[in-house]
Amino acid sequence: MSMKNKKELGQNWLKNRTILNEIARLAAEGDTEVGLCVEIGPGLGYLTSSLLRKFEKVIAVEYDSDLARKLPGSFPGTNLTVVNEDILKYDFSRINEPYVIVGNIPYYITSPIIRKVLTLTNKPRRVVLLVQKEVAERIVNDKETMLSLFVKDYAKVTADMVVPKEEFVPVPKVDSQVIVMESYERPLVDEKVFDLIKTGFKAPRKKLVHNLAGLRSREELERIMEECGILGDARPGDVGISEWGKLAERLV
Numbered sequence: 001m002s003m004k005n006k007k008e009l010g011q012n013w014l015k016n017r018t019i020l021n022e023i024a025r026l027a028a029e030g031d032t033e034v035g036l037c038v039e040i041g042p043g044l045g046y047l048t049s050s051l052l053r054k055f056e057k058v059i060a061v062e063y064d065s066d067l068a069r070k071l072p073g074s075f076p077g078t079n080l081t082v083v084n085e086d087i088l089k090y091d092f093s094r095i096n097e098p099y100v101i102v103g104n105i106p107y108y109i110t111s112p113i114i115r116k117v118l119t120l121t122n123k124p125r126r127v128v129l130l131v132q133k134e135v136a137e138r139i140v141n142d143k144e145t146m147l148s149l150f151v152k153d154y155a156k157v158t159a160d161m162v163v164p165k166e167e168f169v170p171v172p173k174v175d176s177q178v179i180v181m182e183s184y185e186r187p188l189v190d191e192k193v194f195d196l197i198k199t200g201f202k203a204p205r206k207k208l209v210h211n212l213a214g215l216r217s218r219e220e221l222e223r224i225m226e227e228c229g230i231l232g233d234a235r236p237g238d239v240g241i242s243e244w245g246k247l248a249e250r251l252v
Helices: 016-028 046-054 063-072 107-118 133-140 148-153 195-200 218-227 241-251
Strands: 036-039 058-064 080-084 099-104 127-134 153-164 176-183
Touching: 016 046, 016 099, 016 127, 016 153, 016 176, 036 046, 046 058, 046 148, 058 063, 058 241, 063 080, 063 176, 107 148, 107 176, 133 148, 133 153, 133 176, 148 153, 148 176, 148 195, 148 241, 195 241, 218 241
Parallel strands: 036 058, 036 099, 058 080, 099 127
Antiparallel strands: 127 176, 153 176
């Protein structure tokens, strides 16, 4: 299948069959109960082809109506369902069997997609996403961000293979990397903790004690932070999700 990409949709096609097969393997790894894969943005169907070899059924959710219309013709005789819809509007509650989510997703919509798939009531067994390498690093590194704390609150996350930019057509500006997320039964901390995290990150480069200044006196804040295992000169990015939880118990 050949079709011009649409820049506004962030379309970059990964065509390396070895890498595509590895992504499909990661999605299916160690879980024989799962026969369904929901693919985000199948595009020209390169990854879809690998997924159909690993899963009994694939639901491909494609926003581009031209691609959605043409994709089924590439896979006659397979159990592929193509849905022409925005993944952020797709109703996962209609799925009534174990499933995984896989996708090569564009940068501009990475955070909204991650937030949606991790907060689904009908949780997937596993989420395997190909994202910009810089985003993957921000999520898995110890230097926290609002996004990394959100992900680590909802799921065990690991970074897998790096995919060089030269493997894509057209070639993007940066490399990509695969992340694998496996949701916890419930989030590690209460939702109110993120109200505190938002306050703590209002000036990410400043010391946390300055950002939280309106909540307690400096002396009291420093004492509480120490009791929660947080250094007095810590920046917001130095604090892990469990420490934020302890801090919220004392401050919120």
